[in-house]
Amino acid sequence: MVGKRSLTSLHLESLLDKTDIDSIAKQLEPKHEPPVKPYFPNSKVNAHRTNKLWKAIGTAPHPDILDPWTGAHFEHFDGNIENFIGTTKIPLGIAGPLRVNGLFAQGDYPLPLATSEAALVASYHRGACMISAAGGCTSMVVYQALNRAPAFAFDSMRTAGKFVAWAMESFETFQQLANSTTSHGKLVDVGTTLEGNHVYLNFEFTTGDASGQNMVTIATQAVCDFIQKECPVPIRQLYVEGNLSGDKKASSQAYTTTRGRKVTAEVVLTPEILEKYVRATPRQLIDYWRMSAIGGVLSGTMGVHGHFANGLAALYIATGQDAACVAESAMGVTRFEQTPDGDLYASVTLPGIMVGTVGGGTGLPSQKACLQLMGLQGSSNSGALAEVCAGLLLGGELSIIAALATGDFTKAHHKLAR
Amino acid sequence: MVGKRSLTSLHLESLLDKTDIDSIAKQLEPKHEPPVKPYFPNSKVNAHRTNKLWKAIGTAPHPDILDPWTGAHFEHFDGNIENFIGTTKIPLGIAGPLRVNGLFAQGDYPLPLATSEAALVASYHRGACMISAAGGCTSMVVYQALNRAPAFAFDSMRTAGKFVAWAMESFETFQQLANSTTSHGKLVDVGTTLEGNHVYLNFEFTTGDASGQNMVTIATQAVCDFIQKECPVPIRQLYVEGNLSGDKKASSQAYTTTRGRKVTAEVVLTPEILEKYVRATPRQLIDYWRMSAIGGVLSGTMGVHGHFANGLAALYIATGQDAACVAESAMGVTRFEQTPDGDLYASVTLPGIMVGTVGGGTGLPSQKACLQLMGLQGSSNSGALAEVCAGLLLGGELSIIAALATGDFTKAHHKLAR
Amino acid sequence: MVGKRSLTSLHLESLLDKTDIDSIAKQLEPKHEPPVKPYFPNSKVNAHRTNKLWKAIGTAPHPDILDPWTGAHFEHFDGNIENFIGTTKIPLGIAGPLRVNGLFAQGDYPLPLATSEAALVASYHRGACMISAAGGCTSMVVYQALNRAPAFAFDSMRTAGKFVAWAMESFETFQQLANSTTSHGKLVDVGTTLEGNHVYLNFEFTTGDASGQNMVTIATQAVCDFIQKECPVPIRQLYVEGNLSGDKKASSQAYTTTRGRKVTAEVVLTPEILEKYVRATPRQLIDYWRMSAIGGVLSGTMGVHGHFANGLAALYIATGQDAACVAESAMGVTRFEQTPDGDLYASVTLPGIMVGTVGGGTGLPSQKACLQLMGLQGSSNSGALAEVCAGLLLGGELSIIAALATGDFTKAHHKLAR
Amino acid sequence: MVGKRSLTSLHLESLLDKTDIDSIAKQLEPKHEPPVKPYFPNSKVNAHRTNKLWKAIGTAPHPDILDPWTGAHFEHFDGNIENFIGTTKIPLGIAGPLRVNGLFAQGDYPLPLATSEAALVASYHRGACMISAAGGCTSMVVYQALNRAPAFAFDSMRTAGKFVAWAMESFETFQQLANSTTSHGKLVDVGTTLEGNHVYLNFEFTTGDASGQNMVTIATQAVCDFIQKECPVPIRQLYVEGNLSGDKKASSQAYTTTRGRKVTAEVVLTPEILEKYVRATPRQLIDYWRMSAIGGVLSGTMGVHGHFANGLAALYIATGQDAACVAESAMGVTRFEQTPDGDLYASVTLPGIMVGTVGGGTGLPSQKACLQLMGLQGSSNSGALAEVCAGLLLGGELSIIAALATGDFTKAHHKLAR
8 A cells, every 4th residue: 555545544544443433423423412611701801700710610720820920910911811811921031132223123132032942042042143243134124014805795797896996986085084093004005806796905004003903904994884884886795804914824915015014134144253153154054045945945835934933923922912923924035145255145034024012912011021121112113123023033044044054953952952 | 106116105205204315224234333242142041040131131130021930930941941031921811611522632622822812712712602502513633744854965866866766765764763763753754855956855754742843853863864874875965954844834835735733623503503602694604704715815825714823823822832833834724604404514624733732832831731721731632632723713713704794803803902 | 665655666666667776877967979969040930941940850841840831821920930840730619609798898709719628619618608698798807917027136235225216216217218119018017026135126017909028028128228327326236037027927926916917707697598508507516616616725726716727728829829828827716606596606807817919929820810700800909808818718617617516527528539 | 196006096097088987887788689699519520510610600711720731631630629610820940959868758859849939949949959068958757647636525524534434445446447447547546635524535647658637537537436336425515526636727736746747857057058058157147046036936936937838838739738738837946056066057847747648639730740750759758758848948947047147038039029
């Protein structure tokens, strides 16, 4: 027995090892008795409700979840969570400082990274040190946009076309309505996708210093309410989001445009710096980069890079960003090449960095503290945070590529992991 | 001025608003003075080193980062982090219980979700309640595999071909070597990619109850060391990973095969249940699903779904999984349709759920406590955790699709977010 | 032996069946003796040069390649081919007439299809007849654009940024220069991609009634020559195309925007029409569509559809379009659903139909004759040709989905193929 | 007015230039009167029926479509076309000869290319000459497979799972049935995709010297007929193809595996050869390759390459392959780098070359003549044809990359195009 079939059969055999297929099928059936008693839902965070939830779970509050500090900060979590039972504690390491020469970021930034993966902080720290030793990286926010894509169904393409014409004419009104719902965001542009008798209007916003997903939802709802009421052609169905915006998903559309902030960062490293920090030559890193770039292309990723997700997840968690956005942010391009002078040129480009310095989880106590450490808490800082983020990822690419190029990768993981 | 160009120009104008282009260019230059003083790197976690790091940062330990509980648990973080300065506290909510009828999962599971995004727990809770009211979801791990892809460069395709022939012959030896490095993992298969004079061997492992990324790295290194020594044809370059494995990245290859565990889950909901929990009919949800599926297709996602990343990130963080893996796990298919009896059929399928119940962050105090709450801590539980995870995501799809189909989406976010 | 490895090994065994690996390696080596004598290249088409080429090939002119008609039309091929030795004769079938109600197309169009694949014309004919019986399809060109993406390398991202600022300012000049090279095309917009120290300017053109690839190359070259001369910042490398335009390739960028013409077409078919032409109910087709749409999503195509490439290739070849463009045009979405009245609603949407009615191969004798048959030869007809093309593909989707839904698919191929 | 919106508005204005929106909507409506009279469908090719079709079209047979040679060869087209009205004549150029050192191809091959695109033959010819001057390219078929993916719907995932178990057990029977329908093809393997209550069985075949799409359809139908009759679990729906096979479409699945033949080819070119044929240095080509590879990655193509589709379409048409397969074949990787000796190393890798030397259009007169010219007509030649095809595309990549790297690209198109 050969091929994929042989592996499927082995998998089946292991499942059927101790039982027969009918027992398994029985096991998979819905079971109505006894009925499940759901936890009573609640959105308010306070000691009373948390205790009730623990009672419903059926155990005493676990001291590693509902620890004293958490118990003293109930009110800080209100509005960020429902059915609150405590907190998850993620180890926090510090890397850097990373010198960033950006449009918004200027200076040396400590890099707080929350992760449970051994070697991650060490690797990013090594990368950050190399960059700082070279005078820092250049990092630029090259565009900013966040979208919401309401969807509309009509009886026919003819009506859909009329709707598009009306929507284009009404755009200034849409802008006024959208902008009236927020003092920070602005409706900037709209893409139009006509697919048969369906229309998706892909609204593009700026969102100030917030990551902005809620802001653009509320603004778009205001426009949709207007459309619902005023549209001169009959709409069969109207949805505030038709799943075209790419929210929380790696998408071709976001990859080739911008979601959140598009940032690009570069650094030039001399052979001396490489020798000192990673015991490697530019050539070694470039050789590996080329092979790994083709490896990425062969595996079919969006862009080619090493491990953007590692640094993104760790920084997003540490600074109160939406960790789910790692799914959409971890796309882009890492490029290494030799300069005419024999140095290593390295750059990263990411079309979808989703960060804010106000709103969401950025006001939670430990997250706010991390932003303060970086000097990036509160308004006017989100551009700088995005540029620091790109610099961090550049350091991560340098470090992992060096590790893989020189054969240190396994050793480091062996040594640092528990 | 029209088109994309007009927006680029506006962006440029805003940058140049208060300054000129040469000042900006100056700002972007590397700056060598004063030199950056990196934090002294350390991998051991203890009070002494943490205090030294805070001193290097230049501030007193922040009480929301280095809180009393964290200060009392230094030794618990050793081996999961470097340059430790404290912990990030993520609000933890509880959803469910979710009844899961799986190959491995059997019973009613509380769903711990760590997130700072308002409405997330409420939405997953609502979905879980619907599923449980229907007797639970069926959930099946249909395949398990984790890969590492060492890369080899040769002088020519001829030599590369000889190498492939030798590697295929030597595979039993590779297996023995790989399997000798771990008592849990097994080298099961190998894919071969010959690209010009380059070869990528895509090793496929089972990893027991661990997520297993370190395990497969160490096992693959053992094989590579053997190849380095024994291979009868000259190898120009050898790397333990050639970036073909899809590690931490959404990739076509992982999407069309399996990374971690491939899981599929389904539930049938009556009109009564839908009416009770989300005030909607099957038809409303199916209409929205169809439009949103095409929306996803038009945006170019890998698979079509609503917001897998939200539930994945929250469960991964709560249970000590690698949050960076959200990037590779958040792919797959959600399908809604009407049954012949007029009920709603809903399913989700994910090719790359990356979870373990031992190793990584699963032993950290609050994470371990969450796994214990679920009854899934320690060995023999990873299959069940993957099936519960798929059930959770099924609930999340039901809830968000209902919210968008009925127009509740914005209201919920408006009400619950701060 | 199991898995992918077992199949690789079988493949290797079959190669090594009658020989050993060293003989094979020998076989694969470059061989310098005797030297190869290349055909003398020539771009002029006439009898003399064609005869010389046949002599170089070493055989008499083959009468099925250099037939009398071809021999009498040498001058007609000049400027469309080099090293001319005759013609390839592709069987041409006629389907339809197809009634199209478009922005540009209005009326009943014969559909000339050049193909060697049995059942193809029969299938498209069946689809066209159904559509015409329903009063024709609605078909709309929703956007038109063709791009060329010159690429520029700089010493640093700083300089690259300065270049972008200058290029945005100079865009009116670029337009004048570009537009001066052609009386039909217009430079409309420019997208900017800054990746480290690299810049891609993605110029977007309208191209009148030509498909326009040469037109936009020549226009872009004029702009590049100007940039080369006048750009105030030093450019390291300048290329007229940096492979970002998506020319001749399925790309995410073209898929989510437009290359050539974006067209969408729809039709509503009653149960009676379906019964008469394909002996099926709307429900049967919709059930299959849904499953096949998910099948397409699972296989990872750009969009979901059945077989756009078949109709595209056949129409492109028949009407003198560039057959290589099938690679970039065969993307998009087919959607079937039930109308409130119980009819079948069907639509197709393609973002990259690449057709012209002047230039390229549209002036070749048999190709021109086909365009004349359709009433679409010469200028002012390319919009209509694109709309007819979408209608053709809509018919093809209806026919193949009906065949697969009812089980006729294999029978038809069995019966019609030789 | 800015952004994408401004361009949409301009497009709308141009549509509404001479008319109003209601007139346009009217134009787009279905029109039932007068009814369309479809051509009488026929599959037999002969003079009588062709004349009837021309009568139905309403004009005399066009002499450039129904030329004397075509009129004398009616019977040769039978079984390759329906509703036959004549032939499309595509200019045929000859490039090469190309020396190929392959597993199957051995020797110097003339390259017949059917195209109407000026400069195409000249460019491929130049590339072929360079390769031949270097002793030829190495080219290897590394795997062969063609798939068909029947789809099955069940009441639940439980039943679907039982079906999979039964199908795995029954696979030997499936093989016997499939193999009994053809003397050339073999059912080799099966992939299994369980998505909720749906199952796709992805059958993998070898197809001898035919391209094989019809062969695998007929073989799969035989298996499906058996499943329909003998399957012990109730099947709701069964389709011979569930659109998972990737037939006629660029798909992630085919890209990361094989459809047809996976072939890789390489050549090493000295600076002297490059200087002589394209007046360029290895460095120039490598610099451009790197930038264009990133360009391709940024545009989101499957793989990175220059213009595979051009050579594929021209060779496929010339040799009677299915031109629609260009859509699925034009994927893969081109890689250029410098050898330690300072030469240029170049390779191409394509996972889905779809060629046969028997069946389909390969028996048509001019197509057969081209295969004979190449010495590759009839059985036992398809492996060699695939290897020559990869060599051709390697030449095409060398030539276009040289043209773009040196600035010759526009000049060549300017000079050669009409």
